[in-house]
Amino acid sequence: MTDPLADGYYAATAHPAPQRPALAGDISCDVLIIGGGFTGVSAALACAEKGFDVVLLEAKTIGFGASGRNGGQLIPGLRWSMQEIEAAFGPDRAQAIFDLAYGARERVWGRIAQHNIACDLKAGHLEAAIKPSHFSALRAEADWLAQHYGHKAETVPPEAMDCHIRSAAYHGGIYDPKGGHFHPLNYVRGLACAAEAAGPQLFEQSRVLRLARASGVTAQLARGTVKARLALLATDSWIGDLDRDLGRHTIPIMNYNIATAPLPNADALLPSDAAIADSRFVLNYFRLSADHRLIFGGGEKYVERPPRDIAAFVRRHMAGVFPELADVPIDYVWGGAVAVSRNRLPQLGRKGPLFYAHGFSGHGALVTTLAGELVAEAMAGTAERFDVMAGLPSAAFPGGRWLRRPLATLGLLWYALRDRL
Numbered sequence: 255m256t257d258p259l260a261d262g263y264y265a266a267t268a269h270p271a272p273q274r275p276a277l278a279g280d281i282s283c284d285v286l287i288i289g290g291g292f293t294g295v296s297a298a299l300a301c302a303e304k305g306f307d308v309v310l311l312e313a314k315t316i317g318f319g320a321s322g323r324n325g326g327q328l329i330p331g332l333r334w335s336m337q338e339i340e341a342a343f344g345p346d347r348a349q350a351i352f353d354l355a356y357g358a359r360e361r362v363w364g365r366i367a368q369h370n371i372a373c374d375l376k377a378g379h380l381e382a383a384i385k386p387s388h389f390s391a392l393r394a395e396a397d398w399l400a401q402h403y404g405h406k407a408e409t410v411p412p413e414a415m416d417c418h419i420r421s422a423a424y425h426g427g428i429y430d431p432k433g434g435h436f437h438p439l440n441y442v443r444g445l446a447c448a449a450e451a452a453g454p455q456l457f458e459q460s461r462v463l464r465l466a467r468a469s470g471v472t473a474q475l476a477r478g479t480v481k482a483r484l485a486l487l488a489t490d491s492w493i494g495d496l497d498r499d500l501g502r503h504t505i506p507i508m509n510y511n512i513a514t515a516p517l518p519n520a521d522a523l524l525p526s527d528a529a530i531a532d533s534r535f536v537l538n539y540f541r542l543s544a545d546h547r548l549i550f551g552g553g554e555k556y557v558e559r560p561p562r563d564i565a566a567f568v569r570r571h572m573a574g575v576f577p578e579l580a581d582v583p584i585d586y587v588w589g590g591a592v593a594v595s596r597n598r599l600p601q602l603g604r605k606g607p608l609f610y611a612h613g614f615s616g617h618g619a620l621v622t623t624l625a626g627e628l629v630a631e632a633m634a635g636t637a638e639r640f641d642v643m644a645g646l647p648s649a650a651f652p653g654g655r656w657l658r659r660p661l662a663t664l665g666l667l668w669y670a671l672r673d674r675l
């Protein structure tokens with residue numbers, strides 16, 4: 255990989271991947287998928303299962319984007335609570351959104367079992383409250399989920415947090431046994447092998463430079479073209495490179511992770527081995543790896559340039575949660591861009607033959623697999639479930655090409671400041 259931010263713990267510990275060719279020449283297919291992350295690879299597999307002839311083009315290597323670099327946290331649902339969703343869309347639409355957003359978990363677990371993907375999958379996710387008022391809000395949401403949707407998440411009062419995390423930083427939380435964590439690069443690589451076995455041709459080092467829509471979609475690459483009846487843009491943070499209009503609906507926010515050296519006391523820090531994310535707007539999230547490291551993500555950067563010392567930047571947040579780890583050796587450092595939509599809801603839709611799915615806003619590890627499958631369903635002519643997600647509201651960030659990012663940054667800084675106050 256050429257991006258130093260991609261060379262972290264996952265790249266160093268992933269199962270070897272087959273080398274795939276770069277596209278050279280002119281070919282045609284039923285369905286073209288652009289982007290080899292969770293969304294694109296899942297769509298390629300699901301489209302092949304529906305009998306389509308599929309080509310996937312990835313600019314670098316499978317899992318090079320956010321899918322191969324994330325915190326590995328499998329967090330059920332979307333960024334909005336079900337109470338917010340119900341207030342905004344009414345009970346019927348909320349039920350349909352719940353079925354998909356919470357059902358997404360079964361698709362990831364299902365794919366891992368079906369294709370025997372070795373990716374250190376573990377069950378259990380805890381959302382930890384940074385203030386008592388956040389705990390009350392989390393408890394209210396857990397009650398709502400149980401009463402209205404039959405979804406059982408366990409309220410963990412402050413005095414019982416020790417079962418999950420040994421830290422004085424939190425005031426209770428919600429433990430969801432349906433959440434979990436995994437090695438994301440191994441998942442996407444395993445899914446890609448499953449897709450290939452089902453028929454799709456996967457090309458790497460094959461960046462699409464331009465797209466034309468006329469009787470289907472034609473993708474122009476440096477050394478070839480692909481002509482397809484239907485296509486999916488699954489490029490998430492890079493969507494604006496190929497469709498400037500869609501690019502106005504997300505901004506990329508840089509997020510960084512570290513992995514400590516293996517910890518002799520790992521089980522004592524996180525006794526239930528759950529993944530943990532806290533209730534900050536700019537959240538801290540962490541979990542144990544299969545080899546007993548703490549994988550920790552925290553802090554965000556609104557400019558693309560990384561902090562001069564990423565380890566120190568993230569370590570500060572880790573030491574806030576676990577002061578005893580303030581001086582522990584850090585073996586790996588990495589980061590990537592999270593595509594954030596203005597309302598933090600994913601953006602699925604279509605423009606004629608061109609489908610898109612992006613803007614998962616830091617909640618993509620579960621929903622992307624489903625998103626790819628919904629696109630395949632819609633391409634095959636059954637769009638009911640796709641339409642539920644495509645019907646979520648979407649708004650462009652204001653400010654035009656040059657002001658969009660600074661304005662969005664100001665808004666995000668305001669929320670981050672509220673956490674501190």
Ligand SMILES: Cc1cc2nc3c(=O)[nH]c(=O)nc-3n(C[C@H](O)[C@H](O)[C@H](O)COP(=O)(O)OP(=O)(O)OC[C@H]3O[C@@H](n4cnc5c(N)ncnc54)[C@H](O)[C@@H]3O)c2cc1C
Pocket residue numbers: 288289290291292293294311312313314315316317318319320321322323324325326327328329460461462463488489490491492495496509510511539551589590591592611612614615616617618619620622
């Ligand atoms: C540091 C970090 C931590 C995160 N932590 C979590 C977490 O713990 N839990 C969670 O749920 N979510 C998390 N996320 C978000 C999650 O990883 C994403 O929502 C998800 O991976 C998006 O998947 P994707 O397939 O849509 O996009 P990506 O994985 O980004 O894939 C897009 C692909 O498109 C390719 N591409 C781009 N342009 C072109 C082009 N022109 N031609 C061909 N290919 C192209 C890219 O190379 C890339 O491989 C995190 C993200 C980051 C960056």
